[in-house]
Amino acid sequence: MQRNYVMCVLEDIYTPIERTLIDAGRADAVRETRTIFQDTMKPQFIEVVEAALGRKVLAFMSQVCFDPDMSAEIFVLEPEGDDTAPEADAS
Numbered sequence: 001m002q003r004n005y006v007m008c009v010l011e012d013i014y015t016p017i018e019r020t021l022i023d024a025g026r027a028d029a030v031r032e033t034r035t036i037f038q039d040t041m042k043p044q045f046i047e048v049v050e051a052a053l054g055r056k057v058l059a060f061m062s063q064v065c066f067d068p069d070m071s072a073e074i075f076v077l078e079p080e081g082d083d084t085a086p087e088a089d090a091s
Contacts, residue, residue: 003077004076004077004078004079004080005074005075005076005077006049006053006074006075006077007072007073007074007075008072008073008074009070009071009072010070010071010072010073011068011069011070012069013064013069013070013071014030014069018030018033022066027066030064030066031064034062034064034071035062038062042060045060045073045075046060046075049075053077055077055078055080056077056078057075057076057077057078058076058077058078059074059075059076060073060074060075060076061073061074061076062074
């Protein structure tokens with residue numbers, strides 16, 4: 001976690017069924033299924049992070065990788081106090 005970002009990196013994530021599909025050249029099916037699941041669970045994931053941190057989540061993103069076997073879950077938090085990015089100098 002850093003300022004307004006929370007990133008979770010998970011390793012060894014695939015189930016035996018997913019691994020069978022990946023080994024058979026069907027990584028596209030695994031990616032699609034995981035994307036559908038993440039989209040479905042998005043409200044619950046956001047709720048858990050907001051409850052745990054006491055901060056509003058502005059965005060949630062999820063990405064999988066097949067080699068190496070990993071995924072990344074990223075939450076962008078609403079800035080607090082002076083956590084906003086400095087304004088660009090107009091000059």
